[in-house]
Amino acid sequence: MISISRLTMRLSAGGRSVTILDDITLDIPDKQRVAIIGPSGSGKSTLLGLIAGLDRPTAGSIRLDGREITSMSERAMARFRREKIGYIFQSFHLIPTLTALENVAVPLELNGDAQAKKRAAELLAAVGLEERQSHYPAQLSGGEQQRVAVARAFACRPPILLADEPTGNLDSAAGQQVIDLLLGLHRDHGATLVFVTHDPMLASYMERIVGLRDGRIESDRLIAPSGGTVERES
Ligand code: ADP
Ligand code: MG
Numbered sequence: 660m661i662s663i664s665r666l667t668m669r670l671s672a673g674g675r676s677v678t679i680l681d682d683i684t685l686d687i688p689d690k691q692r693v694a695i696i697g698p699s700g701s702g703k704s705t706l707l708g709l710i711a712g713l714d715r716p717t718a719g720s721i722r723l724d725g726r727e728i729t730s731m732s733e734r735a736m737a738r739f740r741r742e743k744i745g746y747i748f749q750s751f752h753l754i755p756t757l758t759a760l761e762n763v764a765v766p767l768e769l770n771g772d773a774q775a776k777k778r779a780a781e782l783l784a785a786v787g788l789e790e791r792q793s794h795y796p797a798q799l800s801g802g803e804q805q806r807v808a809v810a811r812a813f814a815c816r817p818p819i820l821l822a823d824e825p826t827g828n829l830d831s832a833a834g835q836q837v838i839d840l841l842l843g844l845h846r847d848h849g850a851t852l853v854f855v856t857h858d859p860m861l862a863s864y865m866e867r868i869v870g871l872r873d874g875r876i877e878s879d880r881l882i883a884p885s886g887g888t889v890e891r892e893s
Contacts, residue, residue, distance in 0.1 A: 661687040661710060661819065661851060666719035668705055668874075679705050681874040683719070687867075689818070692845065692852045694862040697871035703855040706871070707821050710853065711746050712736040723819065741769055745812030745850070747822035751804040753796040759783060759807045760792040766814045782810040786840055802833025806840060813844050820845075822854045826861055834858060 668680040680702045687693055695703050708714045710721060712728045721728050723743055728736060753762045760779050767775035783792055786806040796804050805825060812820060825841070826834035838861050845852055856862055870878035 660689055660722070660724065661685075661853070662720075662722040663687075663710070664720040664722075666706075666709065666721065667717050668702070668709065668714075669717045679874050680709070680716070683874075683876060685869065685876065685879075687851060687853065690845075690849050690851055691867060692865045693854070693867045693869060694865040695853065695855045695869050695871060696857070696862060697877070701871040702874040703871055704823050707823050707853065707855055710819075711744050711821055712740055713746075741766060741815060743817055743819055745815070745817040745820040747805070747808050747812050747820070747825045749824040749827040751796070751801070751808045751828075753804055753807055753811075755796050758793045758795055759788060759799065759803075762796070762807055763810045763814055766811060770815055779810075779814065782814055783807070786810045787836075800833065802829050802836055805829060805833070805837050809837060809840050809844070813848070813850075816848060816850075818850055820850045820852050822852070822856075824855055824857065826856065826858045831860070835860065838864060 663683055663685040666680055666683040667678070669676050669678050671677070683706065695706065697703055705714070709716050712731065716729055726739065728739065731739060754765070757765070760776065760783060763779035763782050764775040767778050772778060780789070780792060783789055786809055788803060788806055791799060791803060799807065826837055829837060841852070842864055854861060854865065862868060866882055868880050868882065869876060
């Protein structure tokens, strides 16, 4: 369960305080698939980064599996993040000096997995890249890089997977491959999925769509099994 309560984020820009997230309250049950949508600048990436503990809010609470993360030390947060959270960026963020295999092995090695390289090879095979293990990111297409990033994010089987516009830099064929991969991993291993996306195709696979505008939740819809939508009380 991701439990966000009265979350506010203010930053100062040019000597003025700017409210980027304004009193966000949101509960996401385990294994739910949630899309966060909204115009550019509405606070989507900021919200995702706060859920990942990459940043600290001005006020409010974020509980992941009952643990309050906003007050954790950097060190405790780094460890908690490794165990609980996989994160996928729009621009892949692979380490350019490491091969595909080494990139996927990093989180496993950090977690003390003695079989990290072997596991990483299995993960790359699972995303259809067994032939690309020793390629560096610059030698891979965007779609291939994102599949490496998906393998890396899932490496430690995190219960929460966050992705910020994971198909945003991909053409529709490569985007569809990444979507199929994420949904397949979700089906096989479970995980709560929270995806920021502008991609209607990706959003259509989610169970719930939360719309942000100007740092507030503007809409929160559950997609009914029939494909229709129901409004939620908020
Ligand atoms: P989105 O992902 O929905 O496009 P962001 O969360 O990236 O939106 O940003 C929300 C707002 O916060 C934007 O207006 C952006 O300019 C502003 N913003 C983001 N980061 C900073 C920062 N470090 N300092 C000042 N303003 C920021
Ligand atoms: Mg963004």
